[in-house]
Amino acid sequence: MLAAQRRAGIVSLLDVSGAVSVTELAAHFGVSDMTIRRDLDNLAAHGLIAKVHGGAVAPADAAVGSSARRSEEPGFPVKSAQRQAEKEAIAAAAVQLVQPGMSIGLSAGTTTWALAHRLLGIGELTVVTNSPRIAEIFHRSAEQARAGGEAPEQTAAGSAPADQTVILTGGVRTPSDALVGPIANQALRSLHLDLIFLGAHGFALEAGFTTPNLEEAETNRTWLQTSPRAVVLADHSKWNATALGTFAELAQIHTLITDTGVDDAAADALREQLEALILAEPTETRSPR
Numbered sequence: 001m002l003a004a005q006r007r008a009g010i011v012s013l014l015d016v017s018g019a020v021s022v023t024e025l026a027a028h029f030g031v032s033d034m035t036i037r038r039d040l041d042n043l044a045a046h047g048l049i050a051k052v053h054g055g056a057v058a059p060a061d062a063a064v065g066s067s068a069r070r071s072e073e074p075g076f077p078v079k080s081a082q083r084q085a086e087k088e089a090i091a092a093a094a095v096q097l098v099q100p101g102m103s104i105g106l107s108a109g110t111t112t113w114a115l116a117h118r119l120l121g122i123g124e125l126t127v128v129t130n131s132p133r134i135a136e137i138f139h140r141s142a143e144q145a146r147a148g149g150e151a152p153e154q155t156a157a158g159s160a161p162a163d164q165t166v167i168l169t170g171g172v173r174t175p176s177d178a179l180v181g182p183i184a185n186q187a188l189r190s191l192h193l194d195l196i197f198l199g200a201h202g203f204a205l206e207a208g209f210t211t212p213n214l215e216e217a218e219t220n221r222t223w224l225q226t227s228p229r230a231v232v233l234a235d236h237s238k239w240n241a242t243a244l245g246t247f248a249e250l251a252q253i254h255t256l257i258t259d260t261g262v263d264d265a266a267a268d269a270l271r272e273q274l275e276a277l278i279l280a281e282p283t284e285t286r287s288p289r
Helices: 003-017 022-029 033-045 076-080 084-097 110-118 132-147 182-189 214-223 264-273
Strands: 019-021 050-052 055-057 103-106 125-129 164-168 195-199 202-204 208-211 230-233 245-248 255-259 276-280
Touching (some): 003 033, 003 055, 019 022, 022 033, 022 055, 033 055, 084 110, 110 230, 125 132, 132 164, 208 214, 264 276
Parallel strands (some): 103 195, 195 230, 230 255, 255 276
Antiparallel strands (some): 050 055, 208 245
């Protein structure tokens, strides 16, 4: 098990129990106490847990079902190991909105990253992104195709990589591996895209779609200027999670794609605010790429 997967598991256990001990975690994951202590140090540094003597508890601002404000953001490896089945289901639903020949935008995020793998088989696609990780997916696939080999993403995409154009904005890199700031914003303002896909740290009725990084919030607002159709990809665990900066009200987003973990009352409330709500059904978790 990768460290990022183990740390995501620790956070999930805390979501259920509210408190865990080092000894219990070491036995659960089959690793040493020292390994668990390093995991807890990492998670605490990202604001995902609160360390206590002999273990950890859920931070006061991350209570399940609350609208807590979160100013800390975990790095990409931690986030990518969380809710993998849900993210894959959301990505599978999102790719149905994309047609050959489109110009689309993908903001940085682990769910948009999952979507990028599924776009490789769509022909004549122009992809704009502020994520170096997403750009690398297309670059690596193109390199494999030129070399005459099978791209690692070929199975996930459903067909061989197609002829595509990828544009990477410049900017300053955030903990979530987004390129943000004046350079990124200036590049985006000159574009006219058919469809954009945005990630979000949280979404709620009053706060809308939020992110803990204020510069990323500003760049996401700039993304909204590039296309009349904006789609947010966010799994159900982000419902009622409110981060520091709002980048869009619910009514500003054309479509929200989340998963069936959202309860019926939340889904009804969201439908009243959004033009479209898509609930994806998770299946088994895919292996890490």
